[in-house]
Amino acid sequence: MTYKNYEGYPDPTASKAVNGVRKEERQQMLEKQHGLKRGQKIVITEMSRDEMHKAAKKKKKTYTVIELYTHCVLLKGPRGIGICPNYAQLREMMQAE
Structure with a gap:
């Protein structure tokens, strides 16, 4: 406008x-x-698999909230890589232990 x-x-x-x-x-x-703020640090548990036949390992990574959108939130990872999960996925990743 x-x-x-x-x-x-x-x-x-x-x-x-x-x-x-x-x-x-x-x-x-x-x-x-x-309940999130820009600049807030969030610890997320991710499942990673080194090889196909080995069991998946849980890794905790710290992400920074960059910006919030209507359906998702932009997070910046430890190496500068961004991810954009929706709010339901984010809550699930934060609660996974």
Whole structure:
């Protein structure tokens, strides 16, 4: 949506500012709704398998919450690799022991 100044000309600065405020409000709403905050460290248990015939091992990895979206959350791993599980998958990975 483009906003116009008092003379009727398009004002991209105002539209970027308003959209930025809306995005921040949405982030805060999602943080409150799901109990997560940007920058928060989360420990997740992952199942990994070195070889096909060996049993799977549980590894705990620490991820940082980068951004919350409507259906998923963006996490950054220890080596900079990002994953984006939905909220149900995230709760399951956090509770797996």
